[in-house]
Amino acid sequence: MTEFTPFVRKDMLEPRDPPGNQQGPIAWARENLFSGPMNTVLTLLGILAVGWLALHIIPWLMHSVWNANSLSECRAIIAQTWGPDATGACWAMVRERWHQYVFGFYPMDLYWRPTLAFLLMLVAIAPVLYQSLPRKMMWFTALYPFICYWLLWGGTLWAPIVVLAGFGLFALAFRFAAPKLGVPVSAGLGLLAAAVWWLFVQTPLSTALNGIIPLSIRDVDSDQFGGFLLSIVIGITAISASLPMGILLALGRKSDMLLVKSLSVMFIEFIRGVPLITLLFTASLLLQYFLPPGSNFDIILRVIILVTLFAAAYIAEVIRGGLAALPRGQYEAADALGLDYWQAQRLIIMPQALKISIPGIVSSFIGLFKDTTLVAFVGLMDPLKGITAVVRADINWKGIYWEPYIFAGTIFFLICFGMSRYSMWLERKLKTDHR
Amino acid sequence: MKKSVFLGTLSAAALFAGIAGAGTLEDVKARGVLNCGVNVGLTGFGAPDANGNYQGFDVALCKAVAAAVLGDASKVKYAPTTGETRFTALASGEVDVLIRNSTWTFSRDVDLKFDFVGVNYYDGQGFMVKKDLGVSSAKELDGATVCIQTGTTTELNLADFFKANNLTYTPVTVADDSEGQRQYLAGACDAYTTDASGLAASRATMPDADNHIILPEIISKEPLGPLVRHGDNVWGDVVRWTFFALVAAEEYGVNKANIEEVASTTTNPEVKRLLGTEGDLGAMLGLDKEWAKRAIAANGNYGEIFEANIGSATPIKLARGLNALWTQGGLQYAPPFR
Numbered sequence: 036m037t038e039f040t041p042f043v044r045k046d047m048l049e050p051r052d053p054p055g056n057q058q059g060p061i062a063w064a065r066e067n068l069f070s071g072p073m074n075t076v077l078t079l080l081g082i083l084a085v086g087w088l089a090l091h092i093i094p095w096l097m098h099s100v101w102n103a104n105s106l107s108e109c110r111a112i113i114a115q116t117w118g119p120d121a122t123g124a125c126w127a128m129v130r131e132r133w134h135q136y137v138f139g140f141y142p143m144d145l146y147w148r149p150t151l152a153f154l155l156m157l158v159a160i161a162p163v164l165y166q167s168l169p170r171k172m173m174w175f176t177a178l179y180p181f182i183c184y185w186l187l188w189g190g191t192l193w194a195p196i197v198v199l200a201g202f203g204l205f206a207l208a209f210r211f212a213a214p215k216l217g218v219p220v221s222a223g224l225g226l227l228a229a230a231v232w233w234l235f236v237q238t239p240l241s242t243a244l245n246g247i248i249p250l251s252i253r254d255v256d257s258d259q260f261g262g263f264l265l266s267i268v269i270g271i272t273a274i275s276a277s278l279p280m281g282i283l284l285a286l287g288r289k290s291d292m293l294l295v296k297s298l299s300v301m302f303i304e305f306i307r308g309v310p311l312i313t314l315l316f317t318a319s320l321l322l323q324y325f326l327p328p329g330s331n332f333d334i335i336l337r338v339i340i341l342v343t344l345f346a347a348a349y350i351a352e353v354i355r356g357g358l359a360a361l362p363r364g365q366y367e368a369a370d371a372l373g374l375d376y377w378q379a380q381r382l383i384i385m386p387q388a389l390k391i392s393i394p395g396i397v398s399s400f401i402g403l404f405k406d407t408t409l410v411a412f413v414g415l416m417d418p419l420k421g422i423t424a425v426v427r428a429d430i431n432w433k434g435i436y437w438e439p440y441i442f443a444g445t446i447f448f449l450i451c452f453g454m455s456r457y458s459m460w461l462e463r464k465l466k467t468d469h470r
Numbered sequence: 471m472k473k474s475v476f477l478g479t480l481s482a483a484a485l486f487a488g489i490a491g492a493g494t495l496e497d498v499k500a501r502g503v504l505n506c507g508v509n510v511g512l513t514g515f516g517a518p519d520a521n522g523n524y525q526g527f528d529v530a531l532c533k534a535v536a537a538a539v540l541g542d543a544s545k546v547k548y549a550p551t552t553g554e555t556r557f558t559a560l561a562s563g564e565v566d567v568l569i570r571n572s573t574w575t576f577s578r579d580v581d582l583k584f585d586f587v588g589v590n591y592y593d594g595q596g597f598m599v600k601k602d603l604g605v606s607s608a609k610e611l612d613g614a615t616v617c618i619q620t621g622t623t624t625e626l627n628l629a630d631f632f633k634a635n636n637l638t639y640t641p642v643t644v645a646d647d648s649e650g651q652r653q654y655l656a657g658a659c660d661a662y663t664t665d666a667s668g669l670a671a672s673r674a675t676m677p678d679a680d681n682h683i684i685l686p687e688i689i690s691k692e693p694l695g696p697l698v699r700h701g702d703n704v705w706g707d708v709v710r711w712t713f714f715a716l717v718a719a720e721e722y723g724v725n726k727a728n729i730e731e732v733a734s735t736t737t738n739p740e741v742k743r744l745l746g747t748e749g750d751l752g753a754m755l756g757l758d759k760e761w762a763k764r765a766i767a768a769n770g771n772y773g774e775i776f777e778a779n780i781g782s783a784t785p786i787k788l789a790r791g792l793n794a795l796w797t798q799g800g801l802q803y804a805p806p807f808r
Binding site for chain 1: 509510517518548551552562647649651652672674785
């Protein structure tokens with residue numbers, strides 16, 4: 036009888052690496068790219084497509100020319116350096132015409148004004164975007180539209196000041212009437228007072244004040260605006276005006292008051308049912324027929340108003356989605372605390388509804404900003420079509436095709452990507468749930 | 471009730487438009503600036519340069535009108551117009567005159583209520599093909615693929631031409647001239663068709679211009695001219711005769727350089743009337759004596775404007791062709807100044 040020595044392992048085996056075909060890049064590729072005949076074929080086709088694109092685009096980009104005075108000169112330089120059959124990008128066009136892409140036909144000696152307005156805009160929106168900044172900066176944000184208008188269009192400083200006084204009048208009327216008459220009626224009264232001020236007092240007063248103390252800088256006409264200056268002016272104004280309007284419309288649509296509700300529904304459904312380009316044509320063509328000839332209702336202003344209305348209808352629906360997502364308990368809790376309608380909206384409902392709607396709101400904004408290029412169809416100089424058409428009409432640059440699109444597209448991408456990243460950051464920051 | 475208010479507003483607006491539109495000449499003088507509707511993207515005819523100054527064959531006519539009416543060729547406010555907005559801009563009074571390579575057609579003149587006051591450029595639709603296609607006439611284009619801008623009258627002309635000659639073709643529609651040029655160069659079509667002036671400009675900027683030819687056939691009539699609102703004949707006369715003054719100046723050899731000298735030395739009574747040293751033509755138009763002189767001095771006579779913007783000295787190299795004076799076998803003909 037042989038004796039068995041029982042074997043008892045006392046320590047654990049060292050974990051071993053999985054076999055070579057189960058780990059590392061090979062395993063990853065097998066699992067993700069070549070997991071079956073279908074996927075293998077698709078992968079190979081994909082590699083071919085990417086390779087083919089790279090083969091065409093990379094040499095084209097490598098052969099870029101930055102210093103030339105015309106497309107034919109570009110071609111000559113490329114042919115000389117890279118051989119007669121080489122193709123290359125002619126960025127010399129961008130170098131020579133970038134200022135038109137950025138400022139349109141704004142007078143060259145006044146480029147500092149839009150530049151300053153842009154820098155101040157960054158200061159003005161900073162406290163809106165980042166809660167950690169001092170709240171007092173909001174005062175500057177409130178004043179910014181007037182400063183910006185004055186810097187961009189020029190004219191007398193008194194005009195924006197007197198317009199501002201109209202808002203002061205509105206606030207004053209609201210403040211005195213609100214305790215007695217409630218929010219909607221006193222807001223209406225304030226608006227009436229301000230409208231009377233703007234319609235009848237505005238022009239004579241600012242002219243008179245300018246007569247006493249002239250504070251004028253050079254006028255710049257709207258038709259000299261163009262390029263990204265125009266896109267950003269329309270985009271930013273419409274974005275900042277459409278959000279409050281959209282909130283009001285969303286609340287109106289959920290209101291119990293029949294008139295408010297039906298007006299909001301009609302507005303939203305009408306605007307959403309009509310293409311933006313139709314509204315733009317209305318702005319540029321139809322309004323001209325109804326206004327007395329010679330009345331100079333600025334085309335950019337007309338376009339901004341209609342783009343704002345358009346965006347507001349979409350924002351309203353996005354916010355209504357946010358409102359619908361709130362549990363009923365939140366409304367009841369607000370009632371139980373004894374808050375009135377506006378307090379409840381401001382303190383409890385809206386902060387949550389807006390948080391839910393952030394992705395939708397930001398994608399509306401991104402869409403709106405890109406839609407500003409549609410103004411080309413009403414004769415404004417947008418960066419994509421308007422300015423590009425002007426550049427191509429120059430005999431020196433006629434025939435240039437991809438470069439202007441790539442240039443304008445890159446700038447649009449940077450701005451829109453920035454907006455999207457900001458919204459994701461904001462979502463993460465405001466995340467309070469435990470999902 | 472609501473409807474009648476609406477109609478009332480409309481007719482009031484129309485009345486306003488009628489009243490204010492009755493005297494464009496007075497409006498322009500009072501404003502001190504001519505609102506001229508122009509193209510912003512047509513090589514040689516109208517486009518702003520790198521400094522934002524408008525240049526071109528059509529733009530020069532705006533300047534001439536401003537010089538005649540206001541005494542200063544720089545007092546023009548150029549209103550950029552697109553193919554869609556141009557006629558409304560004119561009808562609504564946003565611009566005083568539209569000089570935007572617009573073809574004079576029956577329906578535009580009659581139905582849209584405009585007056586074409588002249589033809590500053592006789593254009594026509596042509597074809598460009600690659601030389602190695604071995605085609606020398608448009609009638610040999612049977613079965614060809616043709617690049618054509620969609621939504622334009624050129625598309626209809628093309629269909630008519632091929633049908634009339636019993637030929638077949640495959641259209642490749644493109645959105646605008648730059649795309650058309652690109653598709654043609656990339657070999658997507660055998661022939662590219664658009665206005666002959668546009669073909670010449672495209673060809674001039676191609677990397678291998680010598681490999682492309684413009685076929686001799688012109689398949690449509692495109693008389694391009696300035697237009698004003700119907701019914702404002704005083705203003706129409708001003709624009710019309712400003713243009714004729716430029717044509718007449720070329721005929722009588724008056725140009726930018728010699729105009730002062732001619733004005734003081736000429737013995738030709740017609741030239742004297744034109745330049746205001748004799749007679750009273752300016753007053754009949756509601757302008758001063760030297761209106762035509764200023765118009766000519768602004769950019770030179772018709773021939774000089776042509777040569778400076780689109781003529782053989784420029785890269786576009788358009789021949790005068792139909793736009794030569796009638797004395798040289800062309801169609802440009804100014805009625806007598808008397």
